[in-house]
Amino acid sequence: GESVGLHLPTLSVQEGDNSIINCAYSNSASDYFIWYKQESGKGPQFIIDIRSNMDKRQGQRVTVLLNKTVKHLSLQIAATQPGDSAVYFCAENHDYKLSFGAGTTVTVRA
């Protein structure tokens, strides 16, 4: 079965608000985690990654938090914009492969 899962399949957010997308993983041996954004008709696009020796990493408008104690990962998007509407996947990298969850569909309301 899948080792990575997202808590909620859909998220509706008001434009300008912050978004938080959650993810639980089960493989405690995983040492590298990635968030991807997938728009309709496109492949997954890299957003941000984090290694297991870190608990927080920031990018442009995005922050990833890693809690290894409870095996939880989250993606925070600041000042959500219409262009942020997409499906978001967390993935864990173990050995040579990525394991993805089912994804969270984010819809931004104007």
Add this chain to the structure above:
Amino acid sequence: ETGVTQSPTHLIKTRGQQVTLRCSSQSGHNTVSWYQQALGQGPQFIFQYYREEENGRGNFPPRFSGLQFPNYSSELNVNALELDDSALYLCASSLGTGDGYTFGSGTRLTVV
């Protein structure tokens, strides 16, 4: 620098037929991984090729096979197509086998 390109973008095949999907890796990348993404699901790992050798395989039957060429491009072959093979097939390239994956836009395969 070019990204990952996949061809064709869309394909319709009949059950029992065979199909070949192609992937050109990003410049400088030597590893290619293939994923199957069913509608509404996350991608599932099929296999990875590193320096022209299969480096690992997911839970897919032997009728899914692949190749990697000296220029690091790759093919995914699927024999005896089944209706459940209908999906988006994604190729991801990387430098090495551990991280830095760049995905292509995929090939949408429909089996009828």
